[in-house]
Amino acid sequence: MVDLKSLKSKGERGFLDGQFLIAMPGMADSNFYRSVVYICAHSADGAMGFVINQPQQLTFVDILLHLKVIADEDAILLPDETREFPIRKGGPVETGRGFVLHTDDYLTQSSIPVSEEMCLTATVDIIRAMSRGKGPSKAALMLGYAGWGAGQIEDEIANNGWLTCPADEALIFDRGLADKYNRALALMGINPAMLSMQAGHG
Template sequence: MTDAQFLSGRLLLAMPGMFDPNFDHAVIAMCLHDENGALGIGVGHIRPDMGFHDLLKDVGIDPGMSPDCPVHHGGPVETSRGFVLHSSDWGGEGTIEVVPFGGLSGSLDVLRAIAEGRGPERWLIALGYAGWGPGQLDAEMREHGWYAAEGYPAILYENPAEQRWMSAWKAEGIDPAHLVGQTGSA
């Protein structure tokens, strides 16, 4: 893949008129993207049926003094698998560095650390992920579907999920009301 645009550390924003209604107004924090495929965590929608304390109780961890916050709908793949996207001040076994966001952890260790008050300073949790096979995301980027915004940690950690899509567009200097929901070909 010589002309590939690897998107790790970027925010993928669903374009208006996205071909897949599962990704309407989606914001995907891209964690891995290389010639083998891509993996991102959805951070634009929360799961209305579950909070962080519910999730901790489901896996047998006492929530302790941890804040009860929303759990994000990370994507349509493996929706029962949990991921924590967090600042770089915490790194346990299996943590993947994701510049500029920090790291991505999928172990119970990070959940225990958060519940015990010794986890990362900033974090969010998601169930599921968005995944693409080799070349699949590259093809979608050439079609009308995604916009690759800069990876803004402040948008990720300081904005509620429902504001991230609009906040990321604004940070890019784009008013999404001016974008069209379809493309043509000549």
């Protein structure tokens, strides 16, 4: 398991810190098919990030009920904005654990800075605050994360598994997951159809 705190605490910044990884059409790992991954930390020891465009079957209300943040009879009273908050598959590691990427206008002692403007919090407190409309102004809730050991992600990039580009905060928090892959490619000026055609030639 890659530990975000240990990756961050060493003060190293890898070249993938704060970058998007965009899966190439030939990505062999089905966990990352057409995925966009935001890298929170990268160093010589490995990398950790979150898939930001894969929907989770569970709803935010399911999460609130499971954590006993609200009672069954209160679920119907939640505003639509809260009920429709999307949950994402953050990656194949620790899929039962929740992580919230969010703006730094909400902080607790357990919040870890991942960029100048974003933090990561993985405690129930932030879920409770979000359910009451007192959470961060922007947030993305993921179950699970993506982790790579030392040198692993560098090898995958060298083998044409990923494209990389600077992360776009608006795209991270955007609730429209279905076309996020294409929009991430558009940040690089790439037409998805052209990418697929190029990948077909070997």
